Amino acid sequence: MNTSLEELKKISKLIREDIIVTGRDCEVGVHLGGNLTLAEIMAVLFFSVANVDPENPDWEARDRIILSKGHGNLALSSAMARRGFFPLEELQHFDTFNSMLSMHIDKHRMPGVEISSGSLGHGLSIAVGAALGGKMDAAGWNVYCIISDGELNEGSTWEAILSAGHFKLDNLTVILDRNMFTIEGATEDNLSLEPLGDKFRAFKWHLIEVDGHDLEALLNAFEENTPDGKPKMIIANTIKGRGLPSVEGKASSHFYRISKEDAEEALAMLKSS
Numbered sequence: 001m002n003t004s005l006e007e008l009k010k011i012s013k014l015i016r017e018d019i020i021v022t023g024r025d026c027e028v029g030v031h032l033g034g035n036l037t038l039a040e041i042m043a044v045l046f047f048s049v050a051n052v053d054p055e056n057p058d059w060e061a062r063d064r065i066i067l068s069k070g071h072g073n074l075a076l077s078s079a080m081a082r083r084g085f086f087p088l089e090e091l092q093h094f095d096t097f098n099s100m101l102s103m104h105i106d107k108h109r110m111p112g113v114e115i116s117s118g119s120l121g122h123g124l125s126i127a128v129g130a131a132l133g134g135k136m137d138a139a140g141w142n143v144y145c146i147i148s149d150g151e152l153n154e155g156s157t158w159e160a161i162l163s164a165g166h167f168k169l170d171n172l173t174v175i176l177d178r179n180m181f182t183i184e185g186a187t188e189d190n191l192s193l194e195p196l197g198d199k200f201r202a203f204k205w206h207l208i209e210v211d212g213h214d215l216e217a218l219l220n221a222f223e224e225n226t227p228d229g230k231p232k233m234i235i236a237n238t239i240k241g242r243g244l245p246s247v248e249g250k251a252s253s254h255f256y257r258i259s260k261e262d263a264e265e266a267l268a269m270l271k272s273s
């Protein structure tokens with residue numbers, strides 16, 4: 001899909017707005033921190049990079065988008081609604097009884113979604129299986145999988161990373177939401193991950209590191225070819241809770257209900273950006 005940078009900027013701002021408004025209106029609160037990291041990534045994926053058809057969500061030749069960090073469903077839901085997979089009004093019912101949109105992803109309710117997720121550490125293994133299947137069938141589609149840095153604390157994720165390098169899955173692109181925090185605090189305090197770039201290279205991946213809020217950098221990263229059949233790892237450096245001054249860059253942004261006043265402030269900042 002051909003979408004200009006200017007248009008992508010507008011879309012990513014709309015996704016941010018949806019997250020803040022839903023976060024304000026959802027009684028129990030939402031995962032604000034780790035959804036606000038995804039706005040630009042979702043805009044670029046759904047409106048430029050991935051070959052998907054909202055009119056025909058199960059189209060065989062579609063690219064497969066797998067959000068492994070299922071608590072990012074609000075950003076995903078906003079992007080998919082704005083792309084036309086379902087009406088935008090659905091967001092008003094986010095996480096209410098019988099809604100198609102829940103705190104974590106339910107593939108049986110949401111059209112165009114590949115997997116249910118929310119139990120962390122499974123999505124990349126499924127993405128690797130899909131990419132391997134695509135290769136075996138000589139299918140032309142690609143797999144895009146978004147993982148969190150918290151999921152790198154799970155062994156299953158590393159098994160998948162090992163497999164993708166071994167099987168030369170150059171039809172697989174992973175976007176790592178590297179916001180440096182999990183629910184418990186800083187990743188480097190809990191179970192340190194660095195040097196991540198060296199680790200992915202050693203596992204035979206093509207590594208690209210970008211500012212995950214920079215639309216142009218993300219677009220370039222997706223477009224870059226990978227050498228020698230390597231799968232692509234995009235480390236997207238993001239800021240947890242981006243756009244919410246009181247919690248930006250803090251673990252406390254992870255899950256809460258934003259106050260009306262803070263939402264007003266965040267929306268005003270967004271408007272003037």
Ligand SMILES: Cc1ncc(C[n+]2csc(CCOP(=O)(O)OP(=O)(O)O)c2C)c(N)n1
Nearest residue numbers: 034118119120148149150151177181182183
């Ligand atoms: C298997 C599993 N264990 C624990 C949880 C509870 N949980 C929800 S979010 C989260 C961690 C959040 O950190 P991260 O995965 O890095 O997400 P992000 O910072 O990108 O929001 C945890 C442990 C879970 N969803 N799944």
